[in-house]
Amino acid sequence: MNKKFFISFIVLLVSHITFLSPQNAGLQSTESASTSVSNASIYNVDTIGTTYKEVFGQFGDNAERLYQQYGTFALEFLEEYKIEGLALLEKYGREMADLFPLLDHRDIFHLYNNPHNIINNLHIFSPKALADFYKSVGDEGLKYIASNPENFFLIRENKEKGFDLIKLANEKGDIVFPLAQKHGIVFAKLYDEDVLNIVMKFQEDGLLALKEYGEKAKTLFNLFIDDDTFYQVIKTYGHKQTIPIIYLFYNNKDFNSQLYNYLKTASAYEWITTWWYNTGTSTANRQGDVTVQRENARRAISLIFELGNDFMDRFEILDINNVKEEAITTITNKLRNFFISDVEKVSRKRIRQEDITLQDKLFAGLDILGLVPVGSGISRGAKLAVKGARFTKTTKGFSGLVHLTDDLVAAYGDDVIQFVAKYGDDGIKTLKATNGKILNLSQQYGDDVVRYVSQYGSTAGDVIERYGDDILTLAHKYGDDVIKYTTIYGEDGFRVIQKHGKDIVLLGSIYGDNVIKLSALYGDEVISYVSKYGTNGVKVIEKYGNNVIQMAKSHGDDVIKYVSMYGDDGLKLAGKGKAGLLVMRFLSPRVFAKCVKFIKYGLVASILLIFLTHPIAFLSGLISFLAWLFCTSPVLIIIILCFIAVFFLIKFLKNFKVFFRPFSLILRVLKRFV
Structure with missing residues (x-):
């Protein structure tokens, strides 16, 4: 029993060390052996590699990394949607x-590729809740x-009401959500x-009346x-x-109330009619219904x-x-005096004029309706915003109005x-930002111009003025980043985007x-290299420029990969052509350079010396070589x-069990006492 346990422990220990050694090479060597393991063409040796050969061919290390993170979903998505995916x-x-x-x-592509969806807010919902909602x-x-994630609960609370809210929002703007x-x-x-x-004007009284009586x-x-x-x-x-x-x-346009019928019996009927309609009885009968109702x-x-x-x-x-x-059986003195006494002698109360400014009324009205952002104040010039309130249908519009100042209007x-x-x-x-030029630009080129200038500053306005509808067409097709890159790189950026379209814009993003x-x-070629090697490819091309580009054209795209891994040493060895790339598949250039020194001692001695001086690098290289072979x-x-x-x-x-016999005896003695 003890012998079996001991052997099992040794087996597990060796397996653990052997398995982990390629992943921990960075502790003993400047290169990570885990990278060496990943260097092996895993996708060429199994069904995944065969099924998605074109995907790995186009996206290289990026495809391998995404596959390791997200499984075959990533490969299927890349296969279907390419660089957009x-x-x-x-x-x-x-x-x-x-x-x-x-x-x-x-559906997933449509959901996350929709520019109207602010994707950063969607992660707060569980996948199931988001999928059901969609x-x-x-x-x-x-x-x-x-x-506004809070709208999720309003729409989801009741499916029928949710559709009504969405329909209302399409008609009146998203202002309906805080109102609802x-x-x-x-x-x-x-x-x-x-x-x-x-x-x-009427504040809470107006709101409550509207809510109750519609x-x-x-x-x-x-x-x-x-x-x-x-x-x-x-x-x-x-x-x-x-x-x-x-x-x-x-x-009741005929005004047939009991009170009025009661008053008809009085001698003052003709006078009352004249007072009521400001005209005679016959004339009152000829008035239009709307006027009479009013x-x-x-x-x-x-x-x-x-x-x-x-x-x-x-x-x-x-x-x-x-x-x-109620039935009229008596009439109070106040009523009698009002109708029978001389109406001209009735003292009218004067309406007290309240000292409330227009901006006070606007702010209070918006606050009652729930349209003022929490913590917002109101500017001194907000009286001007009263004029603009009828133009807005969005919460952001009201937010802007309460911050509007009279100096801008002036x-x-x-x-x-x-x-x-x-x-x-x-x-x-x-x-x-544009000193008012945006007013003309938005009228000439549409609403999107405001978004571009808001995101990228006044330079975006200058770019739109220069390129006009040409750049706006590209931005509509390939996204807002078209404006961004043209503001940064000018004519070069515009020309590259015209040539390569959405792919180059997405890779840049x-x-x-x-x-x-x-x-x-x-x-x-830059598009191909960046599609395969991502940020590493960008860094390599930035550092080595045309030199590494020419090598990649001559010896294959793997030049970019190995130079990104090994830097100057990788570039030097890549200069040796296919042989140099083959070496870097299994060993780092630095280790290879040290190994070359041992060649003078013969093949067997060289292998032994390499194993003794660089054991982890040797094992990882051996594993990679055998996997490739x-x-x-x-x-x-x-x-x-x-x-093995x-x-x-x-x-x-078995051959040296005599050396372990004392340990076995000690374990047996300890077992008896235990």
Whole structure:
């Protein structure tokens, strides 16, 4: 039993050391043996290598690395979407791999390649939640949760309401989401410019009336929004008593209330009719329905204003559609005096003028609606923003309006108000960056210009002025980075992008802006090298320039790979041609140079000396060589070597077991005491 345990321990120890030695070579040598193992063409020796031969041929080390990270999903994605797939895997590989197979390749590509989706926000959702959401609502919903993740819960809470919200957002802008979150979807549907004006003036009273009575309250507010008497009535008695009664009069053009019928019996009927309609009875009958409805409502407002609760107590309010008048059996002195005494002698109350500025009203209205960003203040010039409130449909538009200052309007004119209402804080930023030129540029070239200037500064505006529609067409096809690279590299950048299109733009976005410059300097091969070797390829070409490019053309793309691994030594050995590349497949140039010194001692002595002086490098090189020679995986070679080591170890133990007998006796004695 003890003998078996001891042998097993030795076997495991040897296996562990043998297996790990290639991965820890960096501890004893300047080169990592793990790199040597990866240098072996793993993908050429198994079914993966055969199936995805073209993928590995085009993307080289990048494909191998991505395969190790994300499995066959990465290879399938690269096979289908080429460099576009490479760019997405480099940026969002983990998130994309987690979504598969919940979503297929096409949906994953569409999700992460959509410029409207702010991808950095999507990682906060679990893969299953995101996949289910995408299947339910598609791109229409994703663009709204990408810009504000809180919208996810609003849309997902109820599928039918979620679709309604998305439809509303498409019609009215993303402003509907904070409105729906704070006040409900019914109010969000009601929202428009008029609603904002109502809430700005009447504050909470206007908001509550609109939420409770909807379009009917909105109709009355729109009719009398500038009527001081109506304002005082709402502020004094609230919306619950006043709006239903006023709407009852508005909706009853014949005004056949019991109160009015009671007054008809009085001798003052003709006078009352004249007072009510400001005209005679026959003329009143000829007025249009709309005018009569408005006048009825206005007189109801006057009655509430003058008589207050004495008048309103005559009505039983169940809801706005069900207002009942109490039977008129008596009439108060206040009512009698109001209708019978000389109307000209009735003292009218004056509406108190409140000292509230326009910017105060705007800020308060936006705050009540839930459209002011948390912690935002309001500028002194925000009175100008009142004019722009009707132009905006987005939360960013309102954010920009509350930060608008009068100096910008004074400098560039009233067009600034509408511009900021549309583009928000980005509009303010670009106005300052371009000294107002953005107003003309956006009118001439469209909305995208504002985004480009906001991202890349005033130079982007100069580039657009210079290249016009040509560069905008490229930007629409290949992405915003077209503008970025043209601002950095000028004519060279523009020419390279025109020639190579989306591939060069994507490679620059993931491996560095210098890809554009290198392509302009060294030609088309740069795309191939960077596609295979990524950032390492860029660094090599930057450092060695045309020298390494010419070697790669002569001896193969592996020149880039080995020079990136071994630097100057690799470049020197690569100069020897195919033989030099073959050596670097198994040994680093530095180790190889040391090994060459032992040749004078003969082959066997050289091998022994190499093993003694560089054991880990020797083993890793041997494993790589055998894997290449027999066209198999390095892992399989390691396993075979482990079995061979175990075999010889057992042989050794059998021949020299006499040396281990004392240890066996000690273990037996200890076992008895234990």
